[in-house]
Amino acid sequence: MTVARSVRLARLRRSCLTALLIASFHQTGVKGAERSNSTKRSSPASLQPSRITSGMTKGVPLSLADSIFIALRNNRSIKSAYVERIAQKFELRVAEDRFTPKVAVSGTAIRQNVGGIEVTSANVAPNASILLPTGATLGFAWNNSIVSGSGVQTQTSTADINMVQPLLRGGGVDVTLAPLRGARLEDKLNRLNLKKTVSETIAQVILAYRALLQAQEELKLSEAALSRSKDLVEVNRAMIQAGRMASVEIVQSEADVENQNIRVLQATKGLDDARLALLVLLSLDLATPAAATESTEPSRIAPDLPSMMQIALSERPDYLGQLLIIEQNKLGMTVAENEKLWDLSLFASGSFGRRNISGPAAIPGVQKIADTTIGVTFNAPLNDLRREQPAVQATATLQTSELQLASIRQGVELQIRSSINSINIQWKQLEAARRGVGLATRAVDIEREKLKVGRSSNVQVRLLESDLRNAEEQRLAAVVGYLNALTTIDLQLGTTLKTWRINLAD
Template sequence: MRCTEKIPVPIPRPERPNTLPTSSESKSTGNGSTIVFSGKRLTLEDAVFLGLRGNRTIRSAYIDRVSQKFGLRVAEDRFNPHFGITGNISRQRIADRASTTLDVSPGFSLITKTGATIDFAWNSSANWQEPGNAFSSAFQIGIEQPLLRGAGLDVNLAPVQTARLGELVNKLRLKATISQTIAGTIVAYRSVLSAQQQLQLAQASLERSQDLLSINNALIAAGRLAPMEAVQTQADIEAQRLAVLQSRQTLETSRLVLLDLLALDLDTKIVAVENVDPRRVNTDIAKLMQVALSERQDYLGQAYVIEQNRLGVTVASNEQLWDVSLYAKARAGTQFSEGLGSDRIADVTAGLKFTIPINDLGREKRLVDASTSYQNATLQLQAIRSGIEMQVRGTASQVDLLWQQLDVAEKSRDLALQAVTIEKAKLNAGRSTTFQVQSLETNLRSSESQLLNARIGYLNALTQLDLQLGTTLATWRIDLRD
């Protein structure tokens, strides 16, 4: 069985080849120079699609679904007749007499929704021996209907209803697994994107330091700057080269993590091409909670678990009753024996049987256990609701704060860039020092990094909020095809 045929896919989506399209993506560093990342273009939608198709966690979840759905099929088969054939053939010798016996009994058994059991069999037997052979063929049927324990639709339908509720829980767990995997893929993708841009920022900072060294050399040649002033700039250049190498290592690590999540060849070169300019999202807590309580898989699943436990209490309560049943048995057919002729078989038995427990604490314990499980499940639902509210409120607050930080970070970066430009102009005019320019360069590098982190952090917070609301699949228009 190929479980990959039922892996979920985004809808609607364009036709995609089995491999990523090859290209190279050029990125501007912000000062006119570029870094060229060679590899296969990978948008965020591509990453999500490939993750759904190849992620091992999702594939494992779909493999588990095969067993889970078959378990439901078994439970729903409870009230269907079950057919079977039993038989025996034997050869026996006692002293100088030999005999051969053949018994064949096809039949079926059936449980009705009221709790009645029906057993039917057609017994055929043949015995070959000397001095005479014997044959018999007769059907027998037995019916037993509980009157107290085991009687009624509620009790007998409970196993099927429990299995159906369990199937709903399993589907919700599958949704949760896929949602978490999508969120993890998105975060891993943005880690690659962030590492690419950090590398661009490091390269741009290195080039600005090299430009500053050129200015220093020109001023030294003109006699307007002492030669020792260039030493600090040269040290800063080496530090920036180290930062570029570290950024490359971070990018490689992030790339490997993403490729592993997508189950792609780790030698694959990829280029993240998504835009990181975020848009503000409204975070009305009342509306968010309304969505979360109607979509969260764990909350809905716990509601089904409560219903399962309620059915368990119903069954356990029924087990406390006396076992009283009406029964009837009938057997009819013929038997033949050489020398004696044939006889008709006609037997009918009917009656009432009962079992009255006196001090069976085991059955009472099952009721106590079922009741406590139901109460604990109800409390667990309240705990899950409280946890959801804490998560949603916390993440919504984080989203709002990150948006404010993003605004401040953009202003800080713009001002830091202006300060560096002004200070370089003052250095050319002999009104500043290399140390002052480098200090402002350090502030610019920090503000650029903070701005990038704020953008990625804001987008990741929205992804986390989407996951906490239980709307990840709806956001990405994913059809589970389960």
């Protein structure tokens, strides 16, 4: 009767504790849901778990969407990438300014004394030049000068025009536009690198968040195991008081309580380490008591290799970037082949204006100026192998980049295949772990009932409780492993930003 009464009291205490925890769960869950609705960004259900809130988790509730939003705003790697984009975009702007007319004003003012004769001169020349897509250079200058000395003053005003059109080397639309096209390809490559940086950072945040979630759950499991050990001690004491157990047998149960205390302390340290790792990625105050609030009950997805390969080859930054590198190398090949040609250029120039001479020692008059020049220049090296070198190097670079593209494509397929296998295996492990937890829980309950009627021993109960703890840890590891496998394949597909509906501001 004494043993039964003690057991009923222990059950009553556990029921009261459970009621308090449920009430705390309800209050915290409502507040967390309100906060999540105002900040969370939606994502595909196949890759993002549904959200729940745990009343047993102490700290500031932090959802996965909250973490990603904070990382986009605070993470230093992302900030550095955007700072670099400022310089990169200005480089593109400089390249696009290549065909913009360049306007300048130049001038001189000189006063000199040579052999007792003073001469003063001044010149102002607004000028402009422009590069045409054909490679031609056009220049215009309005020269205005005045020279005064020995009683003679000469004023000259002319419009000078010049043009140089390469006909072989350095000429042609493809060669002239190559630097601009290359700069635009480089800017696209830089944007892909920005996407890669942000995607990898988000993946790191997700994995760190899950590590925090796993640490929280491990602490709960440790505390649950400690509670079971204490309950067993209470049962043992009741049985000793009833004379149904030797007093020395409780020593093993009490030692098990201390061992479980050590596990709780270890789990607490692991939780602190996981929280700090996440806070570093979020660039938040390390004293922030963040608590993960996501679900640990994922749903299954069915990955398909052909469709995933198609997505990866259209979204992955490294594969798309290599395609851009090949295009850049083709431009380099075009320029290098042009460098092998002779120098042959057509040039023309003209000067139109007038010269006005005046002064006490001069014969006044006005002279018209209309000078023109047209011609051809050429340079034909006959045995200079240096002109062949850029073309040979460009050919080798292009072929190497094409081989690298094939290697990247095979690497993408290898990663996707491996991730699909990992997802399938992780799900099977999760299902087995769930069944294992159910069976282990049932075995512990049965053995505890047998202990109460004297048909079992403390050793057997502790062994089964240890098996239950291992099964719970395996289930937790399987859940987190499955979720992380989904995050990994999302990153490998290059769809992390699309999954979380993030549009990069550039």
